[in-house]
Structures are given as C-alpha cells and as structure tokens.
Amino acid sequence: MIRPILIALLFILLIKSADGQVLHYEVVRNEKSIGTVDVVRTIENGIETYSLENVVEFKVLFTFNIKYVLKEQFKDGMLISGEGFNTLNGSTQKKTSIDFKNGKYKLIIDGIEGYVESGDSIMYAASQVYHQEPRGNEKMYSQYFGRYLQFKKIGGHKYSLSSPDGDNIYEYQNGFCTKVHVSRDYASFSIVMKPESLADVKRNGYQSPRK
Numbered sequence: 001m002i003r004p005i006l007i008a009l010l011f012i013l014l015i016k017s018a019d020g021q022v023l024h025y026e027v028v029r030n031e032k033s034i035g036t037v038d039v040v041r042t043i044e045n046g047i048e049t050y051s052l053e054n055v056v057e058f059k060v061l062f063t064f065n066i067k068y069v070l071k072e073q074f075k076d077g078m079l080i081s082g083e084g085f086n087t088l089n090g091s092t093q094k095k096t097s098i099d100f101k102n103g104k105y106k107l108i109i110d111g112i113e114g115y116v117e118s119g120d121s122i123m124y125a126a127s128q129v130y131h132q133e134p135r136g137n138e139k140m141y142s143q144y145f146g147r148y149l150q151f152k153k154i155g156g157h158k159y160s161l162s163s164p165d166g167d168n169i170y171e172y173q174n175g176f177c178t179k180v181h182v183s184r185d186y187a188s189f190s191i192v193m194k195p196e197s198l199a200d201v202k203r204n205g206y207q208s209p210r211k
Contacts (some may be wrong), residue, residue, distance in 0.1 A: 004064070021040060021042060022038070022040050022197070023038070023039045023067060023131065023193065024036070024037070024038055024196065025038070025130075026192040027054070027191050028192055029190075034056055034134070035055050035056030035066075036054070036056055037052070037191055039127075039131065040052075041131050041209065047074070047075055047080075048073065048074040048075070048209075049071065049073045049074075050070075050072050050073075050127035051070050051071045051085045052069070052070040052127050054066075054068040056189075058187060060187060064089065065088070066088055068084070068085075068086040068159050069146055070084035070179070071083055071127070072084070072098075072130075072143075072207060074125075078100070078121050079105075079122040079125050079141070080099070081097075081098065081099045082096075082098045082099075082125070082127070082143050083096065083098075087169075092117060094144065095110055095111075096146075097143070098116075098143045101190045105120070105122065109146055116141070122141045123140065124140050125141045125142070125143070126142045131177075131206055132210035133157065133177070133208060133210065134153070134173060136151075136153050137151055138150075149163050150162075154169070157172040157173065158170070158172075159172075166182070166185065168180055168181065173198075174202070175208025175210055176201045177193070178193040178201065
C-alpha cells in the first residue's frame with residue numbers, strides 16, 4: 001500500500017511543478033517581514049485561473065492591515081471573467097468584477113457599471129504578472145483601476161509600471177517575477193520570492209506558461 005501512495009504523491013508533485021502553479025512571496029520593509037503574497041495558477045476544462053492573495057500589516061503612526069484578493073479566468077489566452085476586493089483593517093475599500101459577454105467586457109467597480117473599450121480583447125491582466133514576464137513595453141489591464149497600465153522595459157528582464165497608487169519595478173527569471181520594488185507615498189517595500197519558489201523557478205524544466 002505504501003508504494004502506490006508514494007507514486008501518487010510523486011505524480012501530484014510533478015504535475016504541480018511542471019505547471020508552475022504556486023508562487024510564494026514575502027513582503028519586506030526595512031529588512032522586516034510584514035506580509036505575504038501567494039499566487040496560484042490552475043488549468044481545468046480549458047479554463048486557466050490565476051488567484052492572488054496579498055496580506056500586509058505595518059505601522060506608520062497607526063497600524064494598517066491590508067488584504068488584497070484577485071481572481072481572473074482566461075480561455076484561449078483571453079480574459080473572460082474576474083473579481084477582486086481589498087480591505088483595510090477589516091473594512092472593504094474596493095470591490096470589482098469583470099465579465100466578457102456578447103463581445104464586450106462589463107466592468108463593475110463598487111457597484112458602478114462600465115465597459116472596457118468596445119471590441120477589445122484583454123490578453124494580459126494584473127493576475128498574470130507574477131507568472132508571465134511582460135513582452136517589452138506591454139500594456140496590462142487592471143480591473144482594480146479599470147484601465148490599462150503600461151510596462152516600460154528598463155533593463156534585462158526588469159520593468160517599471162506606474163499606476164494611480166504609485167510606481168513598481170518588476171524583476172524576472174525564467175519568465176517568473178522574482179522581486180517587486182513598491183514605492184508609495186506612505187511607504188516603500190519589496191515583494192521577494194521565497195526560497196522554495198525561487199529554487200523551482202531556477203530548476204530546468206520549470207518554465208513560465210508564456211513562451
């Protein structure tokens with residue numbers, strides 16, 4: 001009985017590693033850990049799903065506990081649905097959803113309905129940036145901001161991204177994001193890939209879904 005169980009566990013681990021499904025990050029400020037980011041990629045029945053959860057706690061005069069959750073689904077490389085929210089000290093600050101129906105995207109931000117540009121197809125979105133390196137100065141759609149954001153390549157596998165919240169700098173290895181430097185008015189911090197995930201990224205055969 002032990003051998004079949006070991007074989008099954010090994011098979012599950014091999015599938016998980018080959019798909020690059022789970023990435024773990026630590027949020028660091030002033031050399032201290034203040035939170036985590038976990039990003040999960042799954043494929044089922046032709047639907048590719050990215051789920052992201054970011055939890056951070058820090059103190060600038062007052063204690064801030066921030067949680068951000070994002071889930072987006074893709075079919076044939078195109079975004080078809082998504083939802084997200086963020087909270088501050090347990091209180092919801094923003095809630096979003098996006099759905100592709102009848103040839104266009106319906107976007108809802110805090111109960112207010114709107115639409116993405118008519119006839120547009122979103123092929124790269126915020127949930128994918130950890131698993132998929134941008135292609136040069138590529139645009140990325142953010143349902144949180146309800147707009148496209150533009151990457152700017154600033155070095156080898158290094159990109160800057162400006163948003164209404166501030167500036168980020170992303171670094172990649174083998175197509176996966178390994179570090180993000182985040183600059184905000186209230187604080188600056190880094191999102192650093194944890195050693196176990198970094199070892200997987202550096203391992204031969206562990207490749208980003210974007211080729």
